Amino acid sequence: MTFMKKLYRILNNKTIIGNLILLGIALLYLFQTTKLPSVDQLDETFFSASTLPILLSLSAIFFVLLQLFLSFRKNEDLRLTGRELQWRPLFFLGLLMIGYAALFETLGFILASISFLFFAFRILGGKKLFLNFIIAGGLVFFMWLLLSRAFNLHLEAGDLYRWLSGG
Amino acid sequence: MLDGILFGLQTTFTPINLLMVFVGCFAGTFIGMLPGLGPVSAIALMIPITYGMAPASGMILMAGVYYGAVFGGSTSAILLNAPGVSGAVATAFDGYPMAQQGQAGKALSIAAYSSFFGGTLGAIFLIFLVPVLAKLSLSFQSSDYFALMLFGCTAVAAFSGKGQILKAVSMTFLGLMLATVGEDPSGVQRFTFGISDLYDGISFLLLSMATFALAEALIVAMRKPSQQTKTEIATLHSLKLSRDEVQEIAPALGRSSLLGFFVGILPGAGATIASFIAYGIERSLAPLHLRKKFGKGSNRGLAAPEAANNAASSGSFVPLLTLGIPGSATTAVMLGALLSYGVQPGPRLYIDYPGIFWSVIISMYIGNVILLLLNLPLIPYISRLLMIPRQFLLPIILFLSLMGVYLVSFNSFDLWLMIGFGLAALVFRLLDFPLAPMLLGFILGGMMEDNLRRAVLIWDDSFAFLWQRPSTAALVALALLILLSPMLLEIKSKLSGRKRQQQD
Numbered sequence: 001m002t003f004m005k006k007l008y009r010i011l012n013n014k015t016i017i018g019n020l021i022l023l024g025i026a027l028l029y030l031f032q033t034t035k036l037p038s039v040d041q042l043d044e045t046f047f048s049a050s051t052l053p054i055l056l057s058l059s060a061i062f063f064v065l066l067q068l069f070l071s072f073r074k075n076e077d078l079r080l081t082g083r084e085l086q087w088r089p090l091f092f093l094g095l096l097m098i099g100y101a102a103l104f105e106t107l108g109f110i111l112a113s114i115s116f117l118f119f120a121f122r123i124l125g126g127k128k129l130f131l132n133f134i135i136a137g138g139l140v141f142f143m144w145l146l147l148s149r150a151f152n153l154h155l156e157a158g159d160l161y162r163w164l165s166g167g
Numbered sequence: 168m169l170d171g172i173l174f175g176l177q178t179t180f181t182p183i184n185l186l187m188v189f190v191g192c193f194a195g196t197f198i199g200m201l202p203g204l205g206p207v208s209a210i211a212l213m214i215p216i217t218y219g220m221a222p223a224s225g226m227i228l229m230a231g232v233y234y235g236a237v238f239g240g241s242t243s244a245i246l247l248n249a250p251g252v253s254g255a256v257a258t259a260f261d262g263y264p265m266a267q268q269g270q271a272g273k274a275l276s277i278a279a280y281s282s283f284f285g286g287t288l289g290a291i292f293l294i295f296l297v298p299v300l301a302k303l304s305l306s307f308q309s310s311d312y313f314a315l316m317l318f319g320c321t322a323v324a325a326f327s328g329k330g331q332i333l334k335a336v337s338m339t340f341l342g343l344m345l346a347t348v349g350e351d352p353s354g355v356q357r358f359t360f361g362i363s364d365l366y367d368g369i370s371f372l373l374l375s376m377a378t379f380a381l382a383e384a385l386i387v388a389m390r391k392p393s394q395q396t397k398t399e400i401a402t403l404h405s406l407k408l409s410r411d412e413v414q415e416i417a418p419a420l421g422r423s424s425l426l427g428f429f430v431g432i433l434p435g436a437g438a439t440i441a442s443f444i445a446y447g448i449e450r451s452l453a454p455l456h457l458r459k460k461f462g463k464g465s466n467r468g469l470a471a472p473e474a475a476n477n478a479a480s481s482g483s484f485v486p487l488l489t490l491g492i493p494g495s496a497t498t499a500v501m502l503g504a505l506l507s508y509g510v511q512p513g514p515r516l517y518i519d520y521p522g523i524f525w526s527v528i529i530s531m532y533i534g535n536v537i538l539l540l541l542n543l544p545l546i547p548y549i550s551r552l553l554m555i556p557r558q559f560l561l562p563i564i565l566f567l568s569l570m571g572v573y574l575v576s577f578n579s580f581d582l583w584l585m586i587g588f589g590l591a592a593l594v595f596r597l598l599d600f601p602l603a604p605m606l607l608g609f610i611l612g613g614m615m616e617d618n619l620r621r622a623v624l625i626w627d628d629s630f631a632f633l634w635q636r637p638s639t640a641a642l643v644a645l646a647l648l649i650l651l652s653p654m655l656l657e658i659k660s661k662l663s664g665r666k667r668q669q670q671d
Binding site (some may be wrong): 064086 | 333334336337338340341343344347351353355357358385388389390556557558559561562563565566569570573574577579582583586589590593594595597598599600616619620623624628658661662
């Protein structure tokens, strides 16, 4: 089998890719474990802050390598079957969630949440913009009433509101 | 025990706690029907709401949500062939064909009665078994706890699907590693990368919501609309069962409830496995003329998994209430909720917090009654909620998930963390890596380290307790046996599969 074919098989194998990700995480974890600060008194203690992390990382690396070994040995056809999935909604929803987290403190709970829901409805195919707005606004208002009035929870008002109100 | 039952009745039969049972069952049924949410997500969504309540009330609410969600998942399995919870997958095998044959009403009735029977029997078993197990568990030391948690982690991995054991073990380790983030008992900051928001570690609510609610909703959003199973909710017809039908399903109900309860006791087994085992057993035991109907609308094929998954839900509380070990992902979240109330689960829960202990058990029985009385008349109306278009449903789920996490700490950093974990969970889901073992490893990780640390100290900086203390050694051996047997079989089959390919 040519190198390119082998590489293609690897990149299309869910098990291999997943295990490579886990291997990366385990190696990073082990690396960070070696950098754990030592406390003087802990030098006299058998069980320190790094004892369990070392055990976990080495065990995780062992199991992941075992799986990789078995996956490379067996010619499993576990292709990444992404064709039946739509990646566009995920991309835009992901961006929307990032935007929501980034602007939450600026816009405040109400404005950020209404915007999030409105655009999310649109991304998933809600074409009636007015309906989207009414549903988003109604739900957020209901949540605001429930959380801030009924449960007495403080919800972020937002820098924008504070700026506009001169606070 | 009688005192305990009376105490539980006294605690549960207060207006607020009865309201919690009612609200929990109702909310759980609705949430369980929604694609993308299950009992874990439903309970995780409830936890922020319960912060202002008494622990007993909060736990009663969550127990009600658990049962409600298990039943709600069955409704969408029957009507849409889209199980709302993994324990309802087996329900769809015969429930959906029945609905397609114009017998949706009967199917929903069988599911409701079977759930009631299984859940009630499970609650009765729980009342009698829990005190026995609680007394036994008082003799446990830190080393035994560590071994028990190790058993819990390995059992989750061992009961995962065929060919998934090694993946489940790896994901369990991932969860254990995530549990070490934050300050350790000796005051050392671990894996925080200098971010002060991580000094207290990662919130279990954040991880469970990201893993189960957020990731699931994103996956559903990625599916093409043509793949969404649309259904007209045709007339539901009668909800009543004939005498013959009752006689047909009665033996299956008894067997499946028993099986489900004892499978549910095993940490890591849970409702999903119980429902599949029950379905398989009933199909094997059924007379030929009934066996042919399995998969095509069999009454027994529907009744068995429904009774089993509800009985297993009760059974999964046994390790949680007696030993502080979650028996499933759902009870793992409830364990986290108990910890957040400042209640230390374990054998002393029975002694130190009898109100919580007994009221949860009693509320299970009441919850089953309420579910039956509530859901039978409401089934036609509740099921219409499933017709909410996905362009509205999914964003609402995403929004509620993000809000739920924010309400815990009121820190927008958690939103970032949630999004990061949610996307990572999505990646693992798409790569067919199970996430429940990761969550369980995360929940158990902190307690495992504490108990391991104490055990090492008690045994003079030695790990000899693993083989010298009989109870610990027995649990460790059991854990290794449960894990290694299927693992070695899986490795052997993978290696022999390659050999066969080479020979071909």
